[in-house]
Amino acid sequence: MSEAAVTADLVAQHGLTAEEYEGIKEILGREPTLTELGIFSVMWSEHCSYKSSKVHLKRLPTTGPQVLQGPGENAGVVDIGDGLAAVFKIESHNHPSFVEPFQGAATGVGGILRDIFTMGARPLAILDALRFGSLDNPKNRSLAEGVVSGIAFYGNCIGVPTVGGDVYFDPEASGYAHNPLVNPLCLGVAPREKIFFARARGVGNPVIYVGAKTGRDGIHGASLLASAEFDETSQQKRPNVQIGDPFLEKLLLEALLEGLETGAIVALQDMGAAGLTCSTCEMSARGGTGMEIELERVPQREDGMTPYEIMLSESQERMLVVAENGREEEILSVFRKWGLDAVIIGQVTADGRLRVRHYGEVAADIPARPLADDCPVYNRPLAVPPPRIEKLIEFAPETVARRELPENFLRLLASPTLASKRWIFQQYDHTVRTNTVLGPGQGDAAVLRLKGTRIGLALTVDGNGRYCSLNPRRGAQLAVAEAARNLVCVGARPWAVTNCLNFGNPEKSEIMWQFSEVIEGMAEACRVFGTPVTGGNVSFYNETRGKAIYPTPVIGMLGVLEEVERCVGAGFRSSGNTIVLLGVRPFNREELEQTFSSSEYAKSIRGLVAGQPPEIDLAYEKRVHDCCLEAIRRGYVAAAHDLSEGGLLVALAEACFGVESKLGAVVTLAGELPLEAVCFGEEPSRILLEVDEQHLADLLGLAAQYQVEARQLGWTTAGEFRVHFNGNIVLDGDVAHLAEAWGTGLARQMQAVSG
Amino acid sequence: MKLGVVVFPGSNCDHDAFHVLHDVLGQPTEWVWHESTHIHHLDAVILPGGFAYGDYLRTGAIASHSPVMGAVKKFARAGGVVLGICNGFQILLESGLLPGAMLRNRRLKFLCRFVHLRVENTATPFTSACRPAQVLKIPIAHMEGNYYADAATVRELERHQQIVFRYATPAGEIVDDEESNPNGALANIAGIANRERNVGGLMPHPERASEPLMGSTDGLVLFQSMIASLVSK
Numbered sequence: 001m002s003e004a005a006v007t008a009d010l011v012a013q014h015g016l017t018a019e020e021y022e023g024i025k026e027i028l029g030r031e032p033t034l035t036e037l038g039i040f041s042v043m044w045s046e047h048c049s050y051k052s053s054k055v056h057l058k059r060l061p062t063t064g065p066q067v068l069q070g071p072g073e074n075a076g077v078v079d080i081g082d083g084l085a086a087v088f089k090i091e092s093h094n095h096p097s098f099v100e101p102f103q104g105a106a107t108g109v110g111g112i113l114r115d116i117f118t119m120g121a122r123p124l125a126i127l128d129a130l131r132f133g134s135l136d137n138p139k140n141r142s143l144a145e146g147v148v149s150g151i152a153f154y155g156n157c158i159g160v161p162t163v164g165g166d167v168y169f170d171p172e173a174s175g176y177a178h179n180p181l182v183n184p185l186c187l188g189v190a191p192r193e194k195i196f197f198a199r200a201r202g203v204g205n206p207v208i209y210v211g212a213k214t215g216r217d218g219i220h221g222a223s224l225l226a227s228a229e230f231d232e233t234s235q236q237k238r239p240n241v242q243i244g245d246p247f248l249e250k251l252l253l254e255a256l257l258e259g260l261e262t263g264a265i266v267a268l269q270d271m272g273a274a275g276l277t278c279s280t281c282e283m284s285a286r287g288g289t290g291m292e293i294e295l296e297r298v299p300q301r302e303d304g305m306t307p308y309e310i311m312l313s314e315s316q317e318r319m320l321v322v323a324e325n326g327r328e329e330e331i332l333s334v335f336r337k338w339g340l341d342a343v344i345i346g347q348v349t350a351d352g353r354l355r356v357r358h359y360g361e362v363a364a365d366i367p368a369r370p371l372a373d374d375c376p377v378y379n380r381p382l383a384v385p386p387p388r389i390e391k392l393i394e395f396a397p398e399t400v401a402r403r404e405l406p407e408n409f410l411r412l413l414a415s416p417t418l419a420s421k422r423w424i425f426q427q428y429d430h431t432v433r434t435n436t437v438l439g440p441g442q443g444d445a446a447v448l449r450l451k452g453t454r455i456g457l458a459l460t461v462d463g464n465g466r467y468c469s470l471n472p473r474r475g476a477q478l479a480v481a482e483a484a485r486n487l488v489c490v491g492a493r494p495w496a497v498t499n500c501l502n503f504g505n506p507e508k509s510e511i512m513w514q515f516s517e518v519i520e521g522m523a524e525a526c527r528v529f530g531t532p533v534t535g536g537n538v539s540f541y542n543e544t545r546g547k548a549i550y551p552t553p554v555i556g557m558l559g560v561l562e563e564v565e566r567c568v569g570a571g572f573r574s575s576g577n578t579i580v581l582l583g584v585r586p587f588n589r590e591e592l593e594q595t596f597s598s599s600e601y602a603k604s605i606r607g608l609v610a611g612q613p614p615e616i617d618l619a620y621e622k623r624v625h626d627c628c629l630e631a632i633r634r635g636y637v638a639a640a641h642d643l644s645e646g647g648l649l650v651a652l653a654e655a656c657f658g659v660e661s662k663l664g665a666v667v668t669l670a671g672e673l674p675l676e677a678v679c680f681g682e683e684p685s686r687i688l689l690e691v692d693e694q695h696l697a698d699l700l701g702l703a704a705q706y707q708v709e710a711r712q713l714g715w716t717t718a719g720e721f722r723v724h725f726n727g728n729i730v731l732d733g734d735v736a737h738l739a740e741a742w743g744t745g746l747a748r749q750m751q752a753v754s755g
Numbered sequence: 756m757k758l759g760v761v762v763f764p765g766s767n768c769d770h771d772a773f774h775v776l777h778d779v780l781g782q783p784t785e786w787v788w789h790e791s792t793h794i795h796h797l798d799a800v801i802l803p804g805g806f807a808y809g810d811y812l813r814t815g816a817i818a819s820h821s822p823v824m825g826a827v828k829k830f831a832r833a834g835g836v837v838l839g840i841c842n843g844f845q846i847l848l849e850s851g852l853l854p855g856a857m858l859r860n861r862r863l864k865f866l867c868r869f870v871h872l873r874v875e876n877t878a879t880p881f882t883s884a885c886r887p888a889q890v891l892k893i894p895i896a897h898m899e900g901n902y903y904a905d906a907a908t909v910r911e912l913e914r915h916q917q918i919v920f921r922y923a924t925p926a927g928e929i930v931d932d933e934e935s936n937p938n939g940a941l942a943n944i945a946g947i948a949n950r951e952r953n954v955g956g957l958m959p960h961p962e963r964a965s966e967p968l969m970g971s972t973d974g975l976v977l978f979q980s981m982i983a984s985l986v987s988k
Contacts, residue, residue: 152865156896157806159767247765247809254764338764429867429896431963432804434771449968451774565968 003034003308003363010034014041020376027370035307035356035363040371042274042312043281046540049375052506053538056519064532066495068195074115074269075188076534077195078496080560082453085192087121090129090185090461090500090556092539096241097182101146102153105182106244107316109154112186114270117253118319120196120260121188124435125448126155128165128184129461129500129554133177135169135416135749143180144169145750150244151184152427157246158253160186162428163439163446166461169416173609174465175504175549179542183500185461185556189450196260198269198279200287203350205266205325207280207291210335210342211252211318214276215301218242218314248317248340255338256319262334264327271318277311279320280346281354285372293346295358307356307363322348382516383509390610393597395674402675402730408605409649409731410741412680415604418646419745420657443569444489444642445559456564458492460557464645465502465550467613470598472514472551474613476521481621481684482644483557484529488625489640489687491567491632492559494529497522499536499555504548506540514551522553528618529625531557568632570641571658572665575718577638577692579655579665580699581648583624583685584709587673588615592681600645601680614683620708621685627706628687636695636702641688647680649723649731651688652713656721656735657742664735667714668724675725690716756985759787759797761823761843768804768840771962776801779965780978789818792826798985799836799880800827802843804896804960814857814899815845824850836880836981837954841897844946844956852954853947854912855904860897861939867896869971870937870959872945873923876916879948880984881955881977890927891920891973893959895937900958902940902947909942920946920957 004010011021014037024032024040032040042048050057062070068085069077075089093108109126116123128151133140155162170176200207218241259265267287269279276298284291295310305313321342323331328344335342349355354371356364396404412418425440437456438447445460462483468475484494501518504511526533536556542549561567572579588595596602597611631637643651648669656663669678689710691699696712703710721738723731760773769786777784787794789807794800807818818824824846831837831852839847847853860866869892874885885891904912912918921943922936923929929943930936936943938958946957961974 149864156865156867156898157765157767157809159805245809247806247811250765250767250806426868427865429865431867431894431896431960431969432767432771434774434963434966434969437968451778 006032006034006037010037014038015045016041020044023376027367027374033364035311036366038308038312039277039364039366042277043371044375048274048278050538051375052378052380052540053515054377055379056516059519060523060533061526062532062534064530067532067534071535074118074198076496076498077119078534078558079192080455080457082455083192084189084450085195086187086189086457086558087116087119087195088185088187088498088556088558089115089535090183090498090554091537092500092502093182093184094179094502094539094542097147098180100241101143102150103241103243105147105150106154107242108182109151109184110244110246110249110316111272112184113158113160113249114272116186116188117256118198118268118270120194121190122257123160123186123188125187125446125459126160126162126184127446127459127461127556128162129181129463130165130167131176131181131465131552132169133174134171137177140177141750147180147182148424148427154244154246156429158250159432161430161432161436163430163436163448164459167421167424168465170466170550171603171609175547178544179549181502181552183554185498187457187459187558196268198267198283198286200267200283200289200291200322200348202266202325203289203348205322205348206328206344207293207346207348208321208323208328208331208342209298209345210321210340212245212248212315213299213301213341214310214313215315216305216309216313219309219312242314242316245317251338251340252317252319255335255340259331259334262330264324264330265321266324267322269320271320273314275312275314281368281372283320283322284354284368290349290351290353290368291346292349292355295356295363297343297345299341299343307358311356380506380512381509382513384513385510392593392611393602393606393608395676398675405675405679405730412601412604412646412650413653413738413742414745416746416749418600418650420743421746422743423747423750437564437567438490438569444486445492447490447561447564447567449564454563456492456561456567458487458490458559458561460486461554462486463552463554465552466609467598468518468552469550471612472517473521474615476518476553477525477616477618478613478684479553479555480522480525480529481616481618482642483555484531484625485642485687487557487559488628489570489642491629492561493629494531495558495560497526497531497533497555497557499533499553501538502542502549502552502554503540504543511548518551518553525618528622566632568637568640570655571639572655572663572690572716573638575663575716577690577716578696579667579713579716580689580691581711581713582628582687582689582703582708584711585685587677587681587683591615592677596677596681599647599680599682601676616684623706624685624687624708627703627708631689631699631702636691636699637689638692639690643686643688645682647682649679653738653742655688657739662719662735662739664717664719664721665714666717666720666722670726675730678725756783756798757796758782758784759794759800760784761787761789761800761802763789763805763807763818765807765809766803766805768960768962772801772803772840775962775965775978780982782982787823789821789823792822794826794830799838799981800830802837802839802846804841804843807842807846815842815849818846819849828852831954834953836985838881838981839956840962841958841960844958845899847954847956853949853956854908855902857899858901858903859899860901865898866937867894868937869894871923871925871935872920872959873927873929875918875921879919879952879955880981882919882980883984884976884980888927890923890925892971893961893964893974895959897958900938900940902944904941912947915950917947917950918944919948919955
């Protein structure tokens with residue numbers, strides 16, 4: 001063979017340890033060729049093998065009557081009634097998006113879309129969870145600008161609506177400035193019996209390559225970009241970022257859905273991370289078969305590509321299809337109709353081996369199952385970090401707090417994390433395919449109808465990294481709770497979870513401890529809410545120059561509405577209705593300085609990130625959800641909005657800023673607690689409800705039945721916004737003034753880029 | 756009556772237009788593949804939104820040379836009713852079936868949001884069921900919707916009442932600010948027709964505002980007008 005010999009240096013350059021290399025030799029019974037080394041290195045990379053996270057992920061609840069397919073496939077699948085299945089998954093594209101924000105984010109969207117339609121489901125919607133550093137830094141503005149444009153470019157062109165997401169802008173300590181997070185989620189729907197799995201079956205069945213030609217782009221994208229820390233040389237990795245072609249993916253999408261209708265397709269898988277290597281080996285391993293491919297048949301964009309390069313290329317918009325022997329022409333003709341390159345490059349074999357030939361010469365010959373499944377699994381050491389010595393927030397004396405309240409409230413509303421995200425979401429086509437019932441900014445979760453049924457699907461992504469950095473377990477519980485709370489606020493029953501776990505270097509024991517704690521918190525909360533985890537993605541090595549990001553689990557949660565027309569938005573509907581706070585409980589006075597120090601207010605107004613996120617009583621939270629759902633189902637509720645970052649006043653203001661009409665509110669607050677905590681504390685389990693006179697008594701009765709507090713705070717108004725506190729008027733103004741600060745806060749900061 | 760929805764490989768509003776015509780309005784509707792030239796049996800042709808051939812080149816430039824557009828040109832010259840929505844409108848401009856061109860939106864960004872349109876001419880097949888100066892709430896979703904034409908062309912459009920829709924405030928005033936004319940279109944032009952009135956194009960998406968769950972049903976009147984005028988033809 002003409003390839004370079006494998007040396008210890010080469011092994012190390014491929015990110016494999018000496019022990020892993022011994023394991024490879026044992027599997028092969030000999031030294032690997034260079035191509036084989038490359039194949040093992042990508043399959044056994046952290047990104048593809050989950051070698052550091054596997055032992056922990058097992059603790060997540062993954063089963064339930066609704067789960068049709070849990071973790072392990074291209075995406076999770078759940079039963080949603082009416083013979084339909086929802087397919088959904090979230091995935092990270094963090095490193096590429098830092099190196100090349102536009103293409104990194106674009107190809108992230110492209111990749112998650114392929115995961116969904118390779119399962120036979122037409123993509124219905126995209127959401128994106130994004131985390132950036134502070135917008136005061138022009139570099140972060142340009143990253144945010146590039147990422148948003150990239151998502152828009154890909155999603156808008158392929159015609160899948162981007163219906164929601166969340167964005168945080170956090171200070172230097174978050175690490176997001178040097179390691180932004182881009183986590184796209186995609187949801188698709190198909191009839192239950194048409195869900196497709198990536199399992200190569202049927203010895204002699206032809207293997208068809210379809211889509212873009214293979215180039216030298218993205219070689220080692222997943223294994224090098226996503227499986228190592230960042231440093232000063234990261235920009236040199238730009239050639240490892242792939243370039244997206246959404247039009248080509250649109251052709252693939254339509255051709256595959258049409259091809260599946262022929263019934264002649266046995267299995268299919270996209271070529272994402274680790275390209276041809278991953279798709280051939282995983283399809284064989286899952287199907288218990290082998291595969292033989294001839295590399296010279298692979299359509300190539302460049303001359304002289306070696307087997308190593310062809311196997312490891314991460315060129316986008318490519319798929320591998322196993323067809324039924326003798327019926328390949330039916331499929332090829334569909335691909336031709338859509339103008340796609342499609343070539344038979346090999347066949348399914350019985351011997352369980354992945355055999356790769358290049359002009360007749362064997363470049364790799366590896367047993368597929370051990371390659372896919374026998375990567376060493378690490379139970380890496382955990383260490384509790386030393387306790388922090390930190391300054392907590394000091395509450396301002398009441399007279400000062402009162403004087404400063406109007407100004408602080410405006411500043412908070414205009415801060416980028418809390419301000420309207422319209423600057424972002426109006427760049428995304430969120431109405432294409434005419435299924436979007438509640439789009440971005442309209443409800444606490446996005447709501448989509450399913451044509452031909454009465455079913456609605458609701459989706460949200462949530463995850464406060466700041467909370468998790470202060471207490472990973474609580475932070476994870478709060479993230480799951482908020483996701484579920486967002487769903488019940490639109491009237492959807494929380495149904496299932498997909499998650500994207502973004503962390504630092506797993507070889508560091510404190511990072512592994514964070515990871516383990518987050519898994520524990522997620523597992524506890526998912527059990528209480530009855531929302532099994534159906535899959536997702538782990539993204540480690542989110543570090544630059546040794547500094548890790550906030551541990552950031554992003555929870556993507558799917559909810560189901562039996563009657564989509566009953567969904568409610570977050571904006572108040574008419575003046576003169578009662579505003580009820582559901583789930584109000586006495587704050588824990590002991591912990592108050594601690595919990596308020598972790599709030600958005602502490603961060604934005606006092607420049608402080610410290611203390612502990614608020615404690616959550618999961619059983620109580622669940623009762624609040626059930627009560628809210630039942631109230632919406634019975635038609636008592638005109639609008640529902642949960643309290644999260646920014647606390648009560650921010651939630652109240654947001655509910656006033658409906659998409660079109662702006663209403664006001666007059667509320668009365670009371671109690672012994674400091675004014676700042678009452679207005680901006682972030683205790684969970686709370687929901688604002690707008691209720692008309694006619695349903696008020698029924699709603700209060702329902703709350704009593706569910707054993708949750710419900711307090712009448714005041715009324716909606718035509719425009720005046722007034723807050724009474726212990727007999728004093730502490731805020732008195734017009735909602736238009738607040739809406740202006742909130743509506744332009746983000747745009748103003750972002751437009752400093754072009755301006 | 757038979758309606759046709761053209762499918763370019765990158766059309767992504769084809770299903771939406773088909774859904775409104777076929778499922779909401781119950782009209783016999785068929786797909787027309789971009790390589791087909793068989794459209795003479797149709798009563799009207801819809802060119803839907805999307806990215807016809809990816810539109811990496813100027814939007815609609817490649818589509819205007821496609822086989823189906825050759826047939827659409829003939830169909831239009833013979834008096835056939837053609838409606839272009841968003842990318843379909845861009846293709847009609849590139850094909851020379853309607854005058855003018857599209858620039859990028861004034862902020863150079865894709866814009867997806869509701870806008871308000873004032874109906875400027877009710878004597879077209881697409882607006883015959885509208886009240887004069889009726890205001891319609893319909894979403895836009897485009898990067899290049901900033902209509903442009905030279906002064907002489909705009910004068911011609913005005914003189915022959917070919918401007919069918921203008922971006923307006925909810926109250927129907929024509930104001931050139933970012934709120935009511937977000938893409939910066941010249942003279943707030945959102946949609947036009949040819950002089951014969953059988954070819955129309957607009958940037959907003961009436962098919963996305965044709966059912967109560969979509970937040971507006973104001974778009975339905977365009978399709979109802981079109982069907983009514985075909986029936987009475």
